[in-house]
Amino acid sequence: MHIAIVGAGALGRLLAYLLSRQPTHRISVFDPADGPEGRGAAGWTAAGMLTPTAELECADLDVFNHGLRSLELWSRIMPSLPGDVSFARDGSLLLAHRHDSGAAQRTVGLLKQKAPQPYRPVALLPAQLAELEPDIHGPSLAWMLPGEGVLNAVETMRGLYSAAADKVTWHWNHTITQVAPGLVGNGTQSWTFDHVFDARGLGQRPPGMSSSDNALSCQNVRGVRGEIFWLHAPGVVLNRPARLLHPRHRVYVVPRRNDIIVVGASEIESEDRSPVSLRSTVELLAAAHSMMPGLAEARLVHTETNLRPALVDNLPRIEHEPGLTRINGLFRHGWLIAPAIAEKALAQALPDNTLIQVSP
Template sequence: MARIAIAGAGVLGRLLAWRLAREGHSVSVFDPADGPQPPVPGRVAAVNERPHAAGFTAAGMLSPLAELDGAEPAVARLGWRSLPLWQAIGRQLANGGAPGLVRTEGSLLLAHGSDRGNAQRTLARLNGVPEAPAPQPLDAAALRALEPALASGLLAWLLPGEGQLLPRETLLALAEQSAGVRWHWNTLVDTVDAGRLRLIGGDTAAADLAIDTRGLGARPEVPLRGVRGEVLWLHAPGVRLLRPVRLLHPRHRVYLVPRPGDRVVVGASEIESEDRSPVSLRSAVELMSAAHSVLPELAEARIDHLETNLRPARADHLPSIEHRPGLLRINGLFRHGWMVAPAVVQDALAAAGLASEGQSPP
């Protein structure tokens, strides 16, 4: 059994804590948040307030094939490896009392007829994961059978095996079901060194292995930049959408993701800025217009709230794992955090000599 100290309680930190505790290790997690619960939806943080984890803002799409529109094949392969891992994790969390967190019933790739050329170029990239099934073209009748509410005349492809999870609920379940983990909330980590975490205020947490998953908080030790993302939540009673939908759009990779309670999350803005201020008018109008163009019944939806956050990105937009004795750093998941996290955690623990036997899903 190893003593493990984790800096950061985002997607990576909670997934690591949950898994390592299940394997019998002594785990402590340090994070500046008030607790494990999600932030209040739509609340704008004060200027001097610590930002919440980017994982709470994300839509939770598990879409490695669709991400090949703008991501490297290496990222898509991590995502494809992560899908069965998420299914296994979802079953474990369901047994602990949190059912329905993960769904893998496929996703849809859509384009308007005027964007046919762009769609064909994107489809040509969707061979970066040879082990994954090929996109299935859908005619009007097949699309209507799968998603009757979508607009007519759309070009459409089903991406089998893709899906989604519920980010807020999954983060909370991972924390609540990490039996034996010691959570140190309202605790800011200054630096992470081999075998110890230095806390703001001068205290030190010693460990056999110190793990840094702080995202942008890991600077300057990890070279990162923040990339702004914006999402909006719509309340759309009676609007039926069963699968995540990605629209090939001239300006954005726009997605629509169904959520419980008649909600639909719309997003995909990607802005080279570390500005955490509220969503801009231009982004909101473009995202809502694109969403309405593929799901006309959203015309009477109500805007619940809008959110912004920053994704930690490296120059190559690829995740990084750094290991040396007593220290493990994992970072740079960019916009792919939920999609690739289980495979990245698996690889990181293997590098640190803490892999489960056979590297099977947890």
């Protein structure tokens, strides 16, 4: 089959990678970026947390189950990608300062209620926390979320591309304005295919469609602004992602190679892509410093703003018809759920395939 994927973000690259493993398919990918390193996709900006239980704070059990399935799939996909692509499943932490214990206990109570065993938060004693994370000081309440994971989003974007690079026709510098069953067009040119996957994220919204429309559809997508900070912190140890349960901010720290600690992320109902604000910088970095005082001398080496593609109900959605599959609404957990969503979408569109039988 000749298959088009419109959008080379997190989901588009994963679909390209999975489809490229079937030698019988011809695959074309379209994206406005000027090449495989061109930024724009939210996929580049993400912290890469793979935390199904923690996401239950704002998501439903479907997202949780997609997250669990995706963790399994990532465990098989990651070793097959070229280059060093970081992926770990050492659990994640929830932390709280004693004076915030009311709000924290409410969140932990909600997660305990929503998550099935054995995925519920497990309370840690201060000595256990100190052993796991010697550079976390300040928060006196801690819980482990077993089995949760993290990937490096930048490395995964590159790895998925590289693995599929020579098996896919990449149409960079292509802003696609027309997507229909078996058809992709950019206003001056159009291409026909057996099947089209629309993975444009925020780009799926047709010009003129108001984001205040309440219809639940992949095209009625809005952007949710997120700001993220990279700190260079040589000598500061962080072994796994940790979230601070704070009454006002959602703050997390995520370790990356080369002494980088990513601090994220604001979540603002705005499609403003301008640089990070003073308020987000002060609030998020102060909160990060309050959990890891060793960050005091860290250097702020990079900041980034991007928009999470979200639908009216903040849940992911697959719309399928012959010749066309639209996927959208991966919101703040795209990396967490992308493999399970891709698996589902591919099974609907190409029922005879066994694409997800990925082995290293």
